[in-house]
Amino acid sequence: MADLFRALINTLAVAAIPLLFIVFLGWGILKKVKVYEVFVEGAKEGFTTAVRIIPYLVAMLVAIGIFRASGALELLTRLLAPVTALIGMPSETLAMALMRPLSGSGSLGVMTELMKVHGPDSLIGIMVSTMYGSSETTFYVLAVYFGSVGIRDTRHAVPVGIIADVAGMLAAVWVVNLLFR
Amino acid sequence: MLNYIWISLVIVGILVAAGSDIADEAGNTYRNGIPLDVRFEVAKHPSHLRSTWEGTIVLSADDFNAFYGPGAADSAVRQPAIISVDASGRSTVLMAIGESSPFRWREMARHAAERDRLTASVAAMKLSGEENAASVRMVMEPVRFVKLKAVTAAALDYAATAVNISIGLIGVMALWLGVMKVAEEAGLLKIITRLLAPLTRRLFPDVPQDHPALAAMIMNIAANMLGLNNAATPMGLKAMEELNRLNPRVGTATNAMVTFLAINTGGLVLIPATAIAVRAAAGSANPGIIIGTSIIGSGCATIAGIAASRILQRLPRYRRQVEADNG
Numbered sequence: 001m002a003d004l005f006r007a008l009i010n011t012l013a014v015a016a017i018p019l020l021f022i023v024f025l026g027w028g029i030l031k032k033v034k035v036y037e038v039f040v041e042g043a044k045e046g047f048t049t050a051v052r053i054i055p056y057l058v059a060m061l062v063a064i065g066i067f068r069a070s071g072a073l074e075l076l077t078r079l080l081a082p083v084t085a086l087i088g089m090p091s092e093t094l095a096m097a098l099m100r101p102l103s104g105s106g107s108l109g110v111m112t113e114l115m116k117v118h119g120p121d122s123l124i125g126i127m128v129s130t131m132y133g134s135s136e137t138t139f140y141v142l143a144v145y146f147g148s149v150g151i152r153d154t155r156h157a158v159p160v161g162i163i164a165d166v167a168g169m170l171a172a173v174w175v176v177n178l179l180f181r
Numbered sequence: 182m183l184n185y186i187w188i189s190l191v192i193v194g195i196l197v198a199a200g201s202d203i204a205d206e207a208g209n210t211y212r213n214g215i216p217l218d219v220r221f222e223v224a225k226h227p228s229h230l231r232s233t234w235e236g237t238i239v240l241s242a243d244d245f246n247a248f249y250g251p252g253a254a255d256s257a258v259r260q261p262a263i264i265s266v267d268a269s270g271r272s273t274v275l276m277a278i279g280e281s282s283p284f285r286w287r288e289m290a291r292h293a294a295e296r297d298r299l300t301a302s303v304a305a306m307k308l309s310g311e312e313n314a315a316s317v318r319m320v321m322e323p324v325r326f327v328k329l330k331a332v333t334a335a336a337l338d339y340a341a342t343a344v345n346i347s348i349g350l351i352g353v354m355a356l357w358l359g360v361m362k363v364a365e366e367a368g369l370l371k372i373i374t375r376l377l378a379p380l381t382r383r384l385f386p387d388v389p390q391d392h393p394a395l396a397a398m399i400m401n402i403a404a405n406m407l408g409l410n411n412a413a414t415p416m417g418l419k420a421m422e423e424l425n426r427l428n429p430r431v432g433t434a435t436n437a438m439v440t441f442l443a444i445n446t447g448g449l450v451l452i453p454a455t456a457i458a459v460r461a462a463a464g465s466a467n468p469g470i471i472i473g474t475s476i477i478g479s480g481c482a483t484i485a486g487i488a489a490s491r492i493l494q495r496l497p498r499y500r501r502q503v504e505a506d507n508g
Contacts, residue, residue, distance in 0.1 A: 006469050009452045013407040020412075024364040031367040042362025046355025049418055050347050057343035063187050065339030066194035069331040071201055101446075112459055120465035129460055130471045133453025134478025138446040142183070145442055146434065148418045149425040153433040155503075156493035158182040160439055161446045163489040168447065168482025175477045 049148050056147025060139055064102045073098055087170070088177045090124050096131045097169045101138035101161070108132070127176040134168040198328035205327065210250070211289060213323035216304050217248055221264070221315045234264040238276070238317070245283055254283035264303060264317070272303035274319050292327045350414065357415030361397065370396035384444075384487070385437045387427070394423030398441055405445065408454045417445060430503065440490045447483030450475065 028035045067073070076098060081091035089097075092114055099107040111132045118124040138161040146154055205211065217240075225235040240258040260282055263275045276282070276299045278290035290299050301319040308315045364370050373396045374381070381388070381395045388394055397420035404413035420441060428435050453475040460468035493499055 003469070006452060006472060009407065013409060013452070016404070016407055016409060017412060021360065024360050024367075024369060027369045028363040028367040033363060033366045035363050038363050038366050039359035041359075042365075043355035043359035045358050045422075046353075046415075047351050049358070049422070050350040050354050053350070054344055054347045057347055058340050059187065061339040061343040061346075062336050063190040063194075065335035065342075066198075066332050067190040068194075069335035070194040070198035070328055072193050072197040075197055108455065108459070111456065112463070115459065115463040115465075120460045120463040121467065121470075125460070125463070125465070126471060126474070129453075129456040130474040130478055132459075133450060133456040133471055133475030134448070135482055136446045136448030141442065141446050144414070145417060145421050145445065146438075149421045149428075150432060151425075151434050151438070154183045155434045155439060156182075156490065156496070156499045157434055157439045157442050158186060160443045160486055160489045160493060164443055164447045164482045164486030167485030168478050171481035172474065172478035175474045179474065 052150065053144055053147040056143045057140075060143035064139065068099075068103060068106060087173060088181075089173045090127070092118070092124050093128050093131060093173070096128050097165075100131065100135050100169070101165045104137040104140060107137070123176070123180055126180050127173060130172040130176050131169055134172045135165050138162070138165055194332060195329075198332045201328045202326050206325065211285075211324040211327075212249060212321065213325070214320060215248075216318045216320050217301075218316065218318050221262070221306075221317045223313045223315060227266070232266050234315075236262065236264075236313075238262045238274070242283075245285075249285045253285035258283050260286070264306070272306060274301040274303060274317070276300070288327075289321075289324045292324060292330055293322065353411050354415045354418065357412060358419060361416065361419055364396075365393060373399060385440060387435065387437045388424070389427075392423065392427070394420050394427070394437075397423055402444055402449070406449055406451050408450055408452055417441075433503065435503070436490070436494045439494065440487060443486030443490045444483055447479060447486045449479045449483045453479075 025035055025039075028038070073095065077091065077094050080094055080098075084094050084097075085091060096107055096110045096114070099110050111128050114128045115125045120126075120129070142154065142157060142161060146152075146157070209215070220239045221234070221236050222239055223234055223236040225233075227234060238258065238260040242254045242257050245254040245258050246252070260276050260278075264272050265275065266272045276286070278286055278297050278299055282290070286299060290297050293299055299322065301321045303317060303319050305318040306315055361370070370393045371391055374391055374393070377395070377399050378390055381399065382390060385395065385398070397416050401413050401416040401420055404410075404416055421438065424435060424438050424441065427437070452472060456471060456475065457468045460471070
């Protein structure tokens, strides 16, 4: 059942982009759109959008880089470990919970390292990979998406993102403990 | 709120780095200025052609850990080294630090003036009775302010990384924005929007029902669920641009934008491809076992995010930011 689901989704993922090209551009031809000219017209915006993100991403990544390099995460992990032990969350996976919203490459490193030490099919290995799969790099998404339209006042976006991350991490810990402990 | 989080990351980072450097200095973690006695196994003696000794520095793990503290080395140290003698008769040890070097020396080498190379001055060197061994008393080049240096390097590195990421986006952005423009002109986006209206009307009540932002958001969410990150980001940014057209206050996020970002940061994904690949590479018997748990985890994150965005947008402090102009 799980294998079938996986095969189905994988096929869909492979076929999706060629299919989108055919349908979107083909529909354009049917509707007598000058596809080439319109494509180029739209593509022009790619450059300005990407360049507009730069200051936002620099601000965000530099702050995260400083925080990561300082060893503050390790300190925070040590401080919070006794609390998270109460909810069945091994202290090793706490590093993942703290890193996940901040840095994609950082959390990938944490996941790889923990699996090397504890084995991918151990409770910690399954939990840490579930946690990785349960969330996105919140602060990167915030910087890129808001940066692209020049939003500086993000209103409630940050608390919302953090609430979503905490919920994802807690749900991952809960479901893995339920099924694999 | 982002202001506070941003400045906290910077200030906490710098303070923790400074604190840890002060602790290192007080406890002399790197044993600056303290001589270390090692055995040097000579492979090549100096000749009339060169004035260097080549060989291996040998030290037991216990002796190394006794010097640097527990955990500094896991196994006996066998470190290739060159001892050179200059014109005034002073000798210097040069060690190329690599994978097989002890942990503490690798750590020190990362912060040395020349990466991957440590130097020490020789306080005393005596050839022992055996032909090819000497006892050497050496003082390592001092290591200081490790974390502050790392913080500085990270700040500069990440600034460059941010630009690389943005520049790297140009190509896919152009590709997808072009395709989307064709779909828009052909009226396809309107059709998609109309089909999914029952769903989007509930998620984004502030957005007019035939607005192109809805189609872009739906396609971004679908691409994310399939794990097609290259397609998801351009569509998401297109959606943000369309949402921004409805924004009465330039530079301030709208409710629909925050809800959309909540769905994106929740990261609902059907196949967590990266995590599965890492599990397979680590030798898992069943790499795909986390599919179900990840769907539950990311599903909870997404639902919590949407709910939080709906509740928080009603709070007076966030409402005021939107209504200040009108009222």
